[in-house]
Amino acid sequence: MKTKTKKQERLGRLTELIQESKPLSGDRKEKIKSAAAELLEEGWLFWAYEGFSRINSREGLLQVIKEADKKPDAVTLNEATASYIGSETYLRNLNCFYSWAEEIGFPNRYAFELPKVLKMAYSLSQEYDLGVGIAKGGLYSTYVFNLMGLDVKVAESHKQEIGESFNWISQFSPSDIQNKRVLVLDKDVDGGRTSKKVLETLQKYKPQKISLALNIEPVDERFFTGGGTMMSNVPRGFGEIYYPSKFNYQNFDVAVEIFSDKLPV
Structure with missing residues (x-):
């Protein structure tokens, strides 16, 4: 011993x-x-x-x-x-997010780990002109990114028996995207079909670039059993692919201060 x-x-x-x-x-x-x-x-x-x-x-x-x-x-x-x-800010954040999601028609919604989403939002919100949140998985990051200063629109995209659907939830004009730096906000990429539908739809409006920010980390695809991002299935055409581990916590205090100040009372 x-x-x-x-x-x-x-x-x-x-x-x-x-x-x-x-x-x-x-x-x-x-x-x-x-x-x-x-x-x-x-x-x-x-x-x-x-x-x-x-x-x-x-x-x-x-x-x-x-x-x-x-x-x-x-x-x-x-x-x-x-x-x-802090627990008070956490609870206020969840209550505000749930109210916001319900107001735009999504009473069944779910949150992700705030610190991980927040460090991405702090780093990226000033790098893009528009965030396009994909309901329902991308709603939480859409809410956080918006509080951190990024203009956002919400859309809904689903797999169907034949093809995939894409519908705008927010009011939308092609000028919102034309020549803009667009960041798609979603939870993960599994098979990649809905991500491809989102990409192809947004490309029609001739943005300057389209990148993708995900809440869930990539998995080791050799041992994949579900519940993570499959990088091999991310469609070609996205400028950058972001996820939490690409960002650090070195400015976390600044991010939390901004977020707390912007969070509705």
Whole structure:
């Protein structure tokens, strides 16, 4: 059995300090903050997250997010980004999204992980002139991208027994797309038939370019069992293909501030 080093023993004691169920007095908060900072410096990211989260240190959480993003450490990132946004903002976001989706005719809608969509929206919203959200899978990212400053239109596209359908939900004019940089917002690409229909429909209006932003990561197609993006089925013609792991969390604090300010009360 491998013997722990003195450093490991010390770091272990720091995790115990963080877990102690004692009242959070001012002095105790400082001790937890100091412990979390040392754990962060030593690369014990999850325990650093636990410490900073316990004392509601947004500055500390942001440091954890940026370090976990470099690893990457998916578990810590998921926990820390959610804590940084905060439960109140999360709940307000969901309520506003559900109301918006119902207003445009989609009471049966579903959300995705806000931090992942938000980091894409922060990076891309100023790079395109128009977002075209594909209902229902692309509704959530459409809502978030719109709050982050991208003009959006909503359309619906489905596979049918013969061919695929495409219908505008938003009011639409060809001039909305002509010579514009267009970003299609959807959840994933499976067989690729509806994505091809969307692409071919938008190309008729002569945009400057059409790119695609997806909520769900590509899968290893050698072991594909469903539930991911099949990159080999993405139709040719899209300028860029984006998904969450192409973006980092280094400006996450700025993205959250913009999003929170734009989110309806």
